[in-house]
Amino acid sequence: MKARTALVLAGLALAVVVLAVLGLALGPVRVPLADTVRVLLGSDASDPRWQVIVANMRLPRVLTALAAGAALGVAGLQLQTLFRNTLADPYILGVSSGASLGVALVMLLGGAAGAGFTAGMAGASRAGATIAAALGAAAMLTLVLTLSRWTRSAATLLLIGVMLGAASTALVSLAMVYADPQRVQQFLLWGLGSFAGTGWDDLRLLLPLVAVGLAAAALTIRPLNALLLGESYAATMGINVRRARVVTVGSASLLAGVTTAFCGPIAFIGLVVPHVARIAVGTSDHRAVVPAVTLLGAVAALACGIVSQVPGSNVVIPINAVTALVGAPVVITVLLRARRGSGMP
Amino acid sequence: MSRALRVVLALAIALATSLAGCSAERAPLSADARPGCITDFDPATDYFPDKSTLSEAGNFRLTYHRSYQVLTVNRPYLGGKPVSYVLVRCGAPAPELTGELAGAQQVTVPVRSLYSGSTTHLAMISELGQADVVTGVASPAAVADPQIRRRIDAGAVVGYAPGGQVNIETVLHAGPDVLVTPGMDDPGYPKLREAGIPVVADAEWLEATPLGRAEWIKVFAALTGTESQAGRAYQAIRDRYRELAVQAASTKPVDVLVGTMYSGSWSMPTGASYAGRLIADAGGAYPWLTDGGAENRQLNFESVYARAGHAPLWLVTDDWKAVGDAVSQDSRYGDLTAVRSGQVWSATKAIGPGGGNLYWERGTARPDLLLGDLVAILHPELASSDREFEFYRQVAR
Numbered sequence: 171m172k173a174r175t176a177l178v179l180a181g182l183a184l185a186v187v188v189l190a191v192l193g194l195a196l197g198p199v200r201v202p203l204a205d206t207v208r209v210l211l212g213s214d215a216s217d218p219r220w221q222v223i224v225a226n227m228r229l230p231r232v233l234t235a236l237a238a239g240a241a242l243g244v245a246g247l248q249l250q251t252l253f254r255n256t257l258a259d260p261y262i263l264g265v266s267s268g269a270s271l272g273v274a275l276v277m278l279l280g281g282a283a284g285a286g287f288t289a290g291m292a293g294a295s296r297a298g299a300t301i302a303a304a305l306g307a308a309a310m311l312t313l314v315l316t317l318s319r320w321t322r323s324a325a326t327l328l329l330i331g332v333m334l335g336a337a338s339t340a341l342v343s344l345a346m347v348y349a350d351p352q353r354v355q356q357f358l359l360w361g362l363g364s365f366a367g368t369g370w371d372d373l374r375l376l377l378p379l380v381a382v383g384l385a386a387a388a389l390t391i392r393p394l395n396a397l398l399l400g401e402s403y404a405a406t407m408g409i410n411v412r413r414a415r416v417v418t419v420g421s422a423s424l425l426a427g428v429t430t431a432f433c434g435p436i437a438f439i440g441l442v443v444p445h446v447a448r449i450a451v452g453t454s455d456h457r458a459v460v461p462a463v464t465l466l467g468a469v470a471a472l473a474c475g476i477v478s479q480v481p482g483s484n485v486v487i488p489i490n491a492v493t494a495l496v497g498a499p500v501v502i503t504v505l506l507r508a509r510r511g512s513g514m515p
Numbered sequence: 516m517s518r519a520l521r522v523v524l525a526l527a528i529a530l531a532t533s534l535a536g537c538s539a540e541r542a543p544l545s546a547d548a549r550p551g552c553i554t555d556f557d558p559a560t561d562y563f564p565d566k567s568t569l570s571e572a573g574n575f576r577l578t579y580h581r582s583y584q585v586l587t588v589n590r591p592y593l594g595g596k597p598v599s600y601v602l603v604r605c606g607a608p609a610p611e612l613t614g615e616l617a618g619a620q621q622v623t624v625p626v627r628s629l630y631s632g633s634t635t636h637l638a639m640i641s642e643l644g645q646a647d648v649v650t651g652v653a654s655p656a657a658v659a660d661p662q663i664r665r666r667i668d669a670g671a672v673v674g675y676a677p678g679g680q681v682n683i684e685t686v687l688h689a690g691p692d693v694l695v696t697p698g699m700d701d702p703g704y705p706k707l708r709e710a711g712i713p714v715v716a717d718a719e720w721l722e723a724t725p726l727g728r729a730e731w732i733k734v735f736a737a738l739t740g741t742e743s744q745a746g747r748a749y750q751a752i753r754d755r756y757r758e759l760a761v762q763a764a765s766t767k768p769v770d771v772l773v774g775t776m777y778s779g780s781w782s783m784p785t786g787a788s789y790a791g792r793l794i795a796d797a798g799g800a801y802p803w804l805t806d807g808g809a810e811n812r813q814l815n816f817e818s819v820y821a822r823a824g825h826a827p828l829w830l831v832t833d834d835w836k837a838v839g840d841a842v843s844q845d846s847r848y849g850d851l852t853a854v855r856s857g858q859v860w861s862a863t864k865a866i867g868p869g870g871g872n873l874y875w876e877r878g879t880a881r882p883d884l885l886l887g888d889l890v891a892i893l894h895p896e897l898a899s900s901d902r903e904f905e906f907y908r909q910v911a912r
Contacts, residue, residue: 199821219824222850223817231779347678350870352832359778359813366779366815369846434778479815486780486815 175458178450182465186236189472193232196481199223227366230373235365235475236468237380238433241425243447243467244387246440247459248422249311251394252415253318255328259441260426262328263314264335265307266437269430270361271338272306273299277357278349300375304427310334311419362488363434365475372432379428384464386421390414391456398454438493439474442501443467449504470497551625551740553606556582562604565742570753572730574721577737582607585616586737591716592700600715602737622713625740626692630675633697634871636717637663638880639732642748643741650691651675659867659876686712693738724792725882726753732880755883756796759890762897763798769893771799772819772826772853774811775833776845781814793882794830797889801826816847828892829853830907832874834863837911857912860892864908874906881905 195206201223205215209224242260249258249265260266276299314331321327346354360367368376393414396404401411429436447462448454474492553562563579578585583603591598599616602624603609609621630651631637637660640649646662653676655667666672675685681703686694687710694707698718707714715738719731729752736745771794774782784790786804788811795804802822806812829851835841838859842849853859865873878885888907891898 198815198817219821222820222824222847226847226850227817227820347680356777359780362778364779367777367845368779371843371846479817484812484814484818486813 172453172458175451175453175462179458179461179465182450182462182469185469186465186472189469189476190232190236193235193472193476194224194228196476197223197228197479198481198483200482226369230368230370231366231475231479232472233373234368234376234433235471237377238365238429238436239439239443239467239469239471240464241380241383241429241467242436242440242471243443243463244384244460245422245425245429246442246467247444247447247456247463248387248390248394248418249440250444251397251456252315252418252422253327254397255325256445257328257441258331260307260422260430261435261437261440262335263331264310264333264338265423265426266430266435267335267338267342268306268308268310269303269427270306270435271342272302272304272427273360273431274342274345274357276302277360278345278353300379300428300431303431304379304424306338307427307430308420308423310338311423315415315419360434363436363490363493364478364486365433365471365489366479366486367434368432376428376432379424383421383425383428386417387425387460390418390421391460394418394456398456433489435490436493437490438497439467439470442497443470446501446504551605553582553604556607558582562607563742565746567733567736567742567746569730569733571724571726572719572722572733573727574718575731575734577733580610583610584737585619586715586734588716588718590721591696591718592698593721595700595716595718598716600713620708620713620715622693622715622738624738626738628689628691628693629738630686630689630691630694632676632681632695632699633717633720634658634660634876635697635719635728635879636695636735638873638877639729639735640739642732642880643735643739643744645735645739645741648739651686651689651694653677653679653681653697656869657867657871658869659865659871659873664867681707683707695735695738719879720789723787723789725789725796725885726756728789728879729753729882752881752883756886759883759886760796763796763886763890763894766798766894766897768798768800769828770823770826771801771893772823772829772851773801775831776816776819776848779816781816781819782811783814783819784811793886793889797886797893799828799889799893820847820850824850825852827853827856827858829859830862830889830892831859831910832862832872834866835859835861835910841910857910859910860907861910862888862906864904864906878906 194210195203201220205220206224209215209221215221246259249260249263250256313334314327317330318327346357393404393409396407396409397414405411443463443466444459447459447466451458451462474489474496477492477496478487478489480487558581560581562582563584566579567577569576574590575586575588583601585599585601587597587599589597599619601610601612601616601619601621603621605623612619626648628650629648631649632653634657637649637658640646641660641662646666649663649666649672651673652658652663653674655672655674658664658667663672673685673689675682681701683703683706686707690712693713693715695715695717696704698716698720704714717731717734719728722728730749732745732749736742773784773790773794783803785806785808786795787807791804794801803812838854838857841854841859848854862874863872884905888904891902891904892907
C-alpha cells in the first residue's frame with residue numbers, strides 16, 4: 171500500500187471515530203458528557219432519561235449512519251466501475267426507485283389486501299419491506315444490466331436507468347393513489363430519508379446485511395480493477411466477467427436495497443463519495459478506493475446525521491435535504507480544486 | 516385538413532353541444548314539483564323562516580334574503596380566496612344579482628342529490644336525517660357511517676373519486692344537484708361548474724376549534740333545508756361539549772403524550788390545532804400545547820422523549836391490537852412510561868369494513884362524544900362507570 175493511501179485511510183478512520191463520538195455527544199437534547207460516557211461504559215446515568223437517549227436513540231442512529239454511509243459509498247463505486255460511468259449511482263440508475271417500489275408495495279398495499287388494517291410498516295412487515303427493497307433494487311439493476319448487452323453506449327445505458335427509475339416511480343404513485351392517506355404520509359416521510367428511524371430491532375437486521383454486502387463487495391475488488399480496462403481485457407486477465415457482474419450487481423443491490431429500506435432513498439452519497447475518495451487516494455485502484463469509500467461514506471453519513479438532528483432544537487431536517495444542501499457545495503469545491511491541481515479526470 | 520381530422524372535429528363539436536345542452540337543461544331554477552319548492556312565488560314573502568345563526572364557526576357565514584341565501588366560505592381551501600354561493604329556494608326565479616355576487620355560483624335548494632367529497636360530511640347529513648340525499652361519495656370504501664353504508668350496499672351511492680382525483684365524467688354523467696368538496700381544490704371543479712354542476716366548498720377542517728368544525732352542519736342544513744333540525748342538534752352538541760369542558764377544567768391537568776413517530780420524526784399537534792384543543796378542553800396537558808400554528812409539527816424523538824416520555828397516558832390513532840405491536844413497530848416506544856404501564860389509548864374502536872374510521876368521520880360532527888371519550892380517559896373519576904367509549908379503546912397489554 172502506498173504511503174498516501176495509508177495516510178488517507180488513517181485520516182478517514184480517525185474522522186469516523188471523531189464523528190461517531192460527536193454523534194453520541196450531540197443531539198437535540200443536552201445530555202451531560204459525563205452521563206454519555208457513563209452510559210457507553212455500561213453504568214447508570216444520573217437521569218434514567220439520558221440512559222434511554224444515549225443507548226436507545228443516539229447509538230442506533232450513529233450505527234445506522236455508519237452502516238448506511240459505508241453501504242451507499244461502496245455500492246456507488248461498484249456501479250460507477252461496472253457501468254464505466256462516473257454519473258452512475260444507486261439513485262440515478264433507478265436502483266433506489268426499484269427499492270422504493272418494493273417498499274411501496276409492501277407498505278402501501280400490503281395490509282389493504284390482507285385481512286387486517288395493520289398500521290403501516292409494523293414489526294412483521296419491516297423485514298418484509300427490507301426484502302422487498304433489496305429485491306426491487308436487484309430487479310432494477312439486473313434489468314439495466316441485461317439491457318446493457320444491446321448497447322455499448324454508457325450514456326444510453328444511463329438514460330435507460332433513468333427511464334426505468336421513472337417507470338417505477340410512476341408505479342409508486344399509482345400505489346399511493348389507492349392507499350390509505352395515513353400510510354401515504356408515512357411513505358412520504360420515509361422518502362425524505364432518515365438515520366433516526368431505526369431501533370435496536372432494526373439494527374439486528376441492518377448491520378449483518380450490510381456486513382454481508384460489504385464482504386461480497388470486497389470479493390469484487392480484483393474483477394473491478396480488471397473491468398476498469400474493459401470487459402475483453404478483464405476476460406484475458408482470466409476474470410469470469412459474467413460471475414463478476416452477478417456478484418457486483420448482487421452486492422450493490424443488497425447494500426443499496428437494505429439502506430433504502432431502513433433509511434429511505436438517500437441521494438448524493440453514493441454518487442459523490444467515490445469521486446472524492448478517488449481524488450483523496452490519488453488512484454482508481456479498488457484495493458485503495460474500496461476501503462476509502464467505506465470510510466468516507468461513513469464520514470459523510472455521520473456528518474449529515476448530526477446536522478439533521480439539530481443540536482438544541484425540536485425539529486428534524488430530512489437527510490436528503492442535508493446531503494444535497496450541505497454536501498453539494500463542498501463537493502463541487504473539492505472537485506473543481508482537484509481538477510485544477512492534479513488534472514485528474 | 517385531413518378527412519380523419521375533420522371527423523374528429525365534428526365529433527368533438529357534437530359532444531360539446533350536447534354537453535352544453537345538458538347544462539342548459541339543469542340551469543332553470545323553477546324545477547318541477549319537488550318537496551320544499553315554491554309553487555306560487557310572491558316576492559314579498561320570506562321563504563327562509565328558519566334561519567341559522569352561527570356561534571363558533573369562523574370560516575363561513577350565511578346571510579338571508581327573501582328567496583335566496585348567500586353562503587360565503589372565507590377559505591374554501593388552504594390558501595383559497597373567499598367565495599360566495601347563492602342558494603336559491605326552488606320555484607323562485609333566479610335573483611338578479613349585482614356586484615360581487617353577480618358571477619356567484621347559484622344552487623337550487625333544497626338539493627335532491629348531493630355528492631360528498633369527505634366522509635366528515637356524512638355524519639352531519641345523517642344527523643339531519645338527510646342520508647337519502649347522498650348519491651355519491653369520493654371513495655365508498657372509506658365510508659363507515661352506517662346509514663350511508665347501507666345506501667352504498669344497496670347501490671344507491673356511487674364513488675366518484677376513489678383514487679383521490681375527481682372523475683369528471685362520472686360526475687357530469689350523473690349530474691348531482693350539488694357537489695360538496697373536502698375543503699381542497701381540484702382541477703376538475705371549474706370544469707364541473709362550467710358544465711352547470713354547482714360545486715360548494717366545505718372547508719370545516721380549516722376551523723380551529725372542534726365546535727367550529729361541528730357547526731358546519733348548518734351548511735348542510737342550508738343545502739337541504741333543515742335549518743331547525745341543525746339548530747337543535749348543534750345546540751345540544753355545544754351544550755354537552757361545554758359542560759364536559761367545564762367539568763374537566765375544574766380538575767388538575769393530566770400529562771399526556773400525543774402522536775406517533777415515523778422514520779424518526781414525531782408528528783405533534785400544536786395547541787392551536789384541532790387535536791390540541793380537544794386535549795386541552797379534556798383537561799390534558801403536554802409541552803407543545805403552547806405552540807401556535809394549526810399544522811402538526813415534526814419533532815425529533817429525543818426532544819419528545821425528554822419532555823413528554825414520562826407522561827402516564829399515550830393517545831394514538833394507530834390500530835394496534837396490543838402494546839407489543841407498538842414496540843415491534845419501533846422498539847424505542849418501549850421506553851415510554853405509558854407503554855410500560857399499558858396506558859395506551861387508540862382512536863380505532865369504530866372502524867368500518869373498508870377501513871374507514873368513525874373517529875375521523877363522526878368525530879368531526881360530534882365533538883361532544885369525542886370530548887366525552889377523552890375526559891373519560893384522562894379523568895376517569897368524572898365519567899360514569901357504565902359509560903361506553905365511542906371512538907377510543909385501551910390497547911391491550
